Amino acid sequence: MPEPAHALSRPPFRHYQFDSAYDEMFEAPGIPRPHYRALFQTLLDLPPEELRKSQQAADLSFLHQGITFTVYGNSEGTERVFPNDLLPRIIPHAEWRKIESGLTQRIAALNLFLEDIYHSGKILADGIVPKELVYSCRHFRREMRGLSVPRGIYVSICGTDLVRLPDGSFAVLEDNLRVPSGVSYMLANRKVLKKVFPTLFRDYGVCPVDHYAQALLATLRALSPPNSAARHEPTVVLLTPGVFNSAYFEHTFLAQQMGIELVEGRDLLVHDNLVYMRTTAGLRRVDVIYRRVDDDFIDPLCFQRDSGLGVPGLFNAYRAGNVGLANAIGTGVADDKAVYAYLPQIIRYYLGEDPILANVPTYMLTDPSQRNYVLEHLDQLVVKAVGESGGYGMLIGPQSTAEQREDFRRRIQAEPRNYIAQPTLSLSRAPCFLEGEAQARHVDLRPYILYGENMTLVPGGLTRVALRRGSLVVNSSQGGGSKDTWVLRA
C-alpha cells in the first residue's frame, strides 16, 4: 500500500477532491476503506489510457445495443445513451443486510397501509395519518375502495431511492411505488463491468444480479387471478406506452429477458370482462399485466378519457378479478412526498417496530409554522412537488436564483399541500472515471424490491451519479448517469 499522500499525487487520483460529504471510497484522504482497497490498487496500477479505452468500448457497445432513454421536450436526437461510469460502487455485506431488512420492513408496511386506506381506513380513524392528506392526494383512487387485489399485494415492484448521509448511514429519500424504472441499466452495467474488470470482479466475490428477470416473472405469476384457465402457466404480458416512452428500452429488455409479450394498449382488448391480446392466431386470454403505464392512462373508460395508451374496460376486468395488475392501481398515494413524512409512524402502527432505515426530515407546508420557516429559508432547503418524480418540479435552494425562489414561494402559498421541503442533503460521493481521471461525484442508490409469493431483493441496484460537477441531481432526465453496484458476498 503506497503512502496516502503519495497515492493521491498519482494518476488517476491527482485531482480527486474531498468535502464534507461521505466518500464511498476513502475514509480519509488517500486511505481507502477496506472494501475499496483492491479497486484502489487496481486503479493505481492501470494506465489511465487503458481505462479510457475500456470506457470508449463500453460507450460504443451501449450505443450499438441501443441502450438509450428518451428525453422529453427535445425533438432532435430524442434517444440518448444513458451514461455509464466504469468504476463500481462497492457495498460491504453487512451494510447490505441492513438495507435489505430496512426495505423489507418498509415495503411490508406500505402494502398494509394501502390495503387499509382502500378498505376500512383504520390508520386514518386512529388519527395516525391525517385523513385530509390521503383524500386530497392526486394519486388516491376512489375507484379502488373496497376492491381486493390478489394476495393483498398492491406494490409488487418497487425501486426505493436511498442516500448516504455524512455520518455514513443510509436514509430513504423516496419510495417509488408506481412504475419505477432503471433496473435494465443495473443489468446492463453489470454485463459491461464483468468484461472490463473480470479478475477484479471474481476476486471481490460479488453477489450476482442476473436472476432479476426470473424473479420478476415469478412475482408477476403470483398475481394470476384464481379463476384463470392457465393457472399453472399464466400468460403474463408487459404493457408499454410505446416506443416514445423514455423507458422503452427497458420495457423491451425486460420482456425479452422474461420471454413474455411486450404489448401496447392497442394490442389488448376487453370482452365480457376478460382481457385478450390480438395475435396472428386469434385472440389469447391475458392473466397478468406488468403495466408500465400510469394509472391515469390505463383505461380511458375509467380514468383519463383521451388516453390512447390504455385499454378500454381494463379496470372492470380488474375489478371482476379476471386479471392481475402490477403494480395495483392507486399505489401513488403511498409515495406522495407528504405521506412519506408519516412513514415512521406507519411502520410502527402496522408492524410495531421501529424503522430500520431513517427518513429524511420533511417539512409539511400545510402546517403554518413549518411553512413560515421554509419560506424564510428557501435558499437552504430543497422543495419538491409531492406527486412528481424523475427530478421534475424541484427547487434546490443553495443552487437556485432569486427568481426561482420567488416562483416557488408563490406556488407554495397558492397550493401548500402540493409541496414539501427537506434540508439540502449532502449525498455521499464516489469516484467516477471522467475526463481521463477519477473524480468525486454525488451518488444515490436504488435497490429493487419484488413482492409476490415472498419478498425478494436482488443484491445490488442502480447507483445513480450526478455527472455534472457539484450537482446533486442524479436523475437521467437531468444529466445523471449510473454505475454498477457491487454487493459483496461476505
Add this chain to the structure above:
Amino acid sequence: MHMNDYRETTMLSRVADSLYWMSRYLERAVHTARLIDVDLQLRLDQSPDAGSERWLGLLQALQVPVPEDGAIDAESLTHLLTLDRTNPSSIISCVAAARENLRQVREQCSSEMWEQLNRLFLQVKSTASSDSGLLDSYQFFRAVQDGAYLFQGVTDSTMSHGEGWHYIQLGRFVERTDAVARLIGAHFSRFPHPLDQAVESEEYLEWVALLKSCAAFQAYCKAHTAELRPLRVAEFLLLNPGFPHSVRFSVDMVHAALRAISDLTERKAEQPVRIAGRLRATLSFSQIDEIMASGANAFVDSIRWQCNQAHTAIHQIYFDYSVESALVA
C-alpha cells in the same frame, strides 16, 4: 392444445406487422442502393447527355415522383434517392423505417439482429450528416448492400425459424417480387429490342445494367454466356426457379412463407395462400414466348396486381381482423 405448442405460436398481430414492414423497407433500401450503384458505374461509360432519360426510367422503376422543378442531374438525383429524408423511398428513409419497425419489436428479434440493423442505420445517418463526397463513390452503396446482407445472415442464423421469421421472409419477397417486376416492365418499355437478337454496342451496357440491378449478371452469364438476348434475359429474371432475385423464386418464397404461417397459426388463410399459389402456378407453367407475345408489361402488371392482393389479404387475416370474427372462432 399442448401448452408448449401454444407458447410457440403466440405472436402479436402488431409485432407480425412490424416484422413484415421492417423486412420490406430493408429490401427496398438494398434495391435502391443496388440500382444507384449500377447507375454510377454505367455513368462512367456513357456520354453525359445519356443520363437524363435513364434517370427518368430509374425514378419510374422506384416509383419516386419526378421533382417538381423538373431539374434532375446526377447529383440531385443521387441525393433524392439516397439521403433525402423528405422522400419516403430514399435509402435513409427506408433504413430508418426498417429500424423503427424493428425497434418496436426488438424483444422479438435476437440482439445480434438489432445491433446489426442499428449499426447500419448509424452508418447511413453519419454519412448524411458528414455531407462528404462519399456518395460519388460506390463504397456507400456497397456498404448499404453489405449491411443488409449481413443482417439477413444474422437473422437466418440467430433467430428461430418460426412464425416471426416467416413474416420477415414474406416481407422481403413480396417487396422483391414487386420491385423486380417493376424494373423489368420499365426496361422493356424503354428498349423494344428484337427479342431473339443479341444486343450490341451502346445498348449492351443498358442490358447489363438491368441484370446487375437484379444482382443477376454473373448468374445469367453462367446460364447463357455473356451474349444477351432480350428473350433470355426476360426468361431468366421472370421464370428462373433457382435464382434468388427472379420473380418466380420470390413468389415461391412468398408462397412457402404463407403456407408455414397458415400451419403455425392454425388459421384458415385460404385467400392469401390461394392467391400466392395461383401466382406460383402461373410462373411455373408459363412459356416465355407466350408472355412476351402479349407484352412483358401486361404480364408484370398482372403479377404486381396479384402480389398486391396477397398483401391486402395477409393484412386482413393476420394483422387487422375484426374482433367479432375472432371471438366467434
